[in-house]
Amino acid sequence: xxxxxxxxxxxxxxxxxxxxxxxxxxxxxxxxxxxxxxxxxxxxxxxxxxxxxxxxxxxxxxxxxxxxxxxxxxxxxxxxxxxxxxxxxxxxxxxxxxxxxxx
Numbered sequence: 001x002x003x004x005x006x007x008x009x010x011x012x013x014x015x016x017x018x019x020x021x022x023x024x025x026x027x028x029x030x031x032x033x034x035x036x037x038x039x040x041x042x043x044x045x046x047x048x049x050x051x052x053x054x055x056x057x058x059x060x061x062x063x064x065x066x067x068x069x070x071x072x073x074x075x076x077x078x079x080x081x082x083x084x085x086x087x088x089x090x091x092x093x094x095x096x097x098x099x100x101x102x103x
Contacts (some may be wrong), residue, residue, distance in 0.1 A: 002018075003085060003086075004040075005097065006064045006094070006096070006097035006098070007066070007093075007096060007097065008043065008060070008062055008063065008064060008065065008097060009060075009061075009063045009064075009065065009066055009069040009094060009096060010061070010062055010069070010094065010095050010096075010097075010098060010099045011059065011060070011061040011063075011092050011094045011095055011100075012060050012092070012093055012099055012100050013058075013059055013090065013091045013092035013094070014050065014056050014058050014059060014063075014091050014092075015056070015057050015059070015085065015088050015089070015090055015091065016035075016055055016056050016058060016088070016091075017037075017055045017056070017057060017085075017088060017090070018028075018088070019053065019055060021084070021088070022055055024084055025057075025084060025085060025088075028080060028084050029047060029057075029079055029081075031080070032047075032081035033047060033077065033080070034043060035075070035079070036061075036072060036076070036085070037073065039068070039071065039072055039073075040070060040071070041063050041064040041065065041067070041068020041071065041072075042061075042062075042063055042064075042068065042072065043062040043063060043064055044060065044061060044062040045057075045060075045061050045062075046059070046060045046061075047059050051092075059092065060099075066096075078092065087090075
């Protein structure tokens with residue numbers, strides 16, 4: 001018997017928050033995390049401060065499938081979080097079935 005393919009969506013990466021936005025971003029982060037973790041299909045959603053790079057937030061996400069990941073992207077683009085962070089470049093990689101290769 002063969003097992004079903006792993007269709008989970010993994011996202012890893014970071015955003016570098018400018019000092020001028022840092023307090024605002026950090027104030028909005030708990031709500032963004034809570035809303036994301038409550039989404040159907042969200043298996044893991046972690047955001048942590050990088051110890052080596054000031055203002056860098058590391059992100060690790062797992063969604064059960066592409067549909068759940070797409071729904072997350074849509075919800076996020078309509079959120080307060082997006083309004084606050086939309087000008088901050090994202091440095092994310094995604095992969096299906098396993099975490100992306102890190103560089």
